[in-house]
Amino acid sequence: MMINITAIVLTFNEETNIRACLESIKDVVSEIFIVDSGSTDNTLNIAKEYNCEIVSHPFENYSFQRNWALDNLSISNNWVLNLDADHRLTVELRNELKVIFDKNIPPAINGFLTSRRTIFMGKWIRFGGHYPTYHSVLFRKGKGYCEIKQYDQHFKVEGDLIKLKGDIIDVITDSLFNFTLRHNKWSSLEASELSSKLKGGDGVIESNRTGNAIQKRRYLKSVYEKFPLFFRPFIYFIVRYLFRLGFLDGTRGLIFHILQGFWFRFLVDAKVYELKKTPPPAS
Numbered sequence: 001m002m003i004n005i006t007a008i009v010l011t012f013n014e015e016t017n018i019r020a021c022l023e024s025i026k027d028v029v030s031e032i033f034i035v036d037s038g039s040t041d042n043t044l045n046i047a048k049e050y051n052c053e054i055v056s057h058p059f060e061n062y063s064f065q066r067n068w069a070l071d072n073l074s075i076s077n078n079w080v081l082n083l084d085a086d087h088r089l090t091v092e093l094r095n096e097l098k099v100i101f102d103k104n105i106p107p108a109i110n111g112f113l114t115s116r117r118t119i120f121m122g123k124w125i126r127f128g129g130h131y132p133t134y135h136s137v138l139f140r141k142g143k144g145y146c147e148i149k150q151y152d153q154h155f156k157v158e159g160d161l162i163k164l165k166g167d168i169i170d171v172i173t174d175s176l177f178n179f180t181l182r183h184n185k186w187s188s189l190e191a192s193e194l195s196s197k198l199k200g201g202d203g204v205i206e207s208n209r210t211g212n213a214i215q216k217r218r219y220l221k222s223v224y225e226k227f228p229l230f231f232r233p234f235i236y237f238i239v240r241y242l243f244r245l246g247f248l249d250g251t252r253g254l255i256f257h258i259l260q261g262f263w264f265r266f267l268v269d270a271k272v273y274e275l276k277k278t279p280p281p282a283s
Contacts, residue, residue, distance in 0.1 A: 117169045
């Protein structure tokens, strides 16, 4: 049974990921848009094998690309599912969606929360507070948008959300080289945002200790940011790896939690420090 959902998939040189992504949604959603930002590999040739519409748009940042797609694509359904090429819907989530959309969804419900199941070096990272991590990637057309942030963007949905049991698989890297390359870039974006105090404002999801899953996580991050530079990565890693049982993820988990839970966060702090200490260029 196809569901009247429109999937929007962002791509750029994703030939290793796009087929698995499209395979996971081709029998579920009734409409698929590929929004590509200039792929030069085999991504678009693979996409053409599937019943999807391919649209090209230059990439500025994740927020702008998502919101451009929501505002400009000829979306024919009332529900929109936002994915990256390295995402896949689990069988459980596909079946759950078919059951839910076979019934009448209450008008007050404008979106759904789904958890990401992070796959790192072929392993599901289940511990260290990394699972479940919820995102509101499925919502009614016109009721959601991507908050304008340089890093760690979420979709903000007007109205009530329902938490789903099924997951979206997130294959976050094909190599440690690309993992560190991407996180080096992201650390610069977050450091710039932290230094310029552009974390708040209209349209950004507010932190709320008693709110939904996304607001609670944003609250915990706001607490983390109150700790001193360079001290907080150590505390975060200790809490994550020991108290939140990250060590149960094994050797690959050790690599992941050190790189993503300590090295990345320390690199952000180092770049914040650099931005504060580097004098402005002479005029």
